[in-house]
Amino acid sequence: MDYLWTPWRYAYITGAAKIDGKSGQCIFCELPKLPDAEAKIVLRGQHCFVILNSFPYTSGHIMVVPFAHLDELQKLPEPAAREMMSLSQQAERILREVYSPDGINLGMNIGRAAGAGVAGHIHMHVLPRWVGDTNFMTVTGETRVLPEALEETYEKLRTAMRGL
Numbered sequence: 001m002d003y004l005w006t007p008w009r010y011a012y013i014t015g016a017a018k019i020d021g022k023s024g025q026c027i028f029c030e031l032p033k034l035p036d037a038e039a040k041i042v043l044r045g046q047h048c049f050v051i052l053n054s055f056p057y058t059s060g061h062i063m064v065v066p067f068a069h070l071d072e073l074q075k076l077p078e079p080a081a082r083e084m085m086s087l088s089q090q091a092e093r094i095l096r097e098v099y100s101p102d103g104i105n106l107g108m109n110i111g112r113a114a115g116a117g118v119a120g121h122i123h124m125h126v127l128p129r130w131v132g133d134t135n136f137m138t139v140t141g142e143t144r145v146l147p148e149a150l151e152e153t154y155e156k157l158r159t160a161m162r163g164l
Helices: 008-014 027-033 078-099 136-141 150-161
Strands: 041-044 048-052 062-066 103-107 124-129
Touching: 027 041, 041 150, 048 078, 048 150, 062 078, 078 103, 078 124, 078 150
Parallel strands: none
Antiparallel strands: 041 048, 048 062, 062 124, 103 124
């Protein structure tokens, strides 16, 4: 049997209690308290921020997150909803410029049953996709293979988003 070690997954597995609402802390409420580089926040708006996904599906996987801790999109005040969509549009443009993908996935999983990893705090995923970017590792090994370190992704996107 072959083994592929993915030690970064341990942080995700052991941190699950912190994001399921049981610990009383929300990762999306806590991360903005940290310096941007440490939190991997690439842009702060008035109502929302753009952050790298720490456990991405592909390189360039970012999320647009409102500062307000809300569990349903319908609860988001109109100014924050407008900014969330505007930042999502800008994120799409920048991902196309930086990564030249074949397509973009954009979406929200609202609630645990819908697949939300952080069910209590809505967020919009924006990620580049390429024809043929899926492979057997995700299906059979529950492992993602990424061609770029998060730090490199952060620098690329932080630089591209300056001036927004």
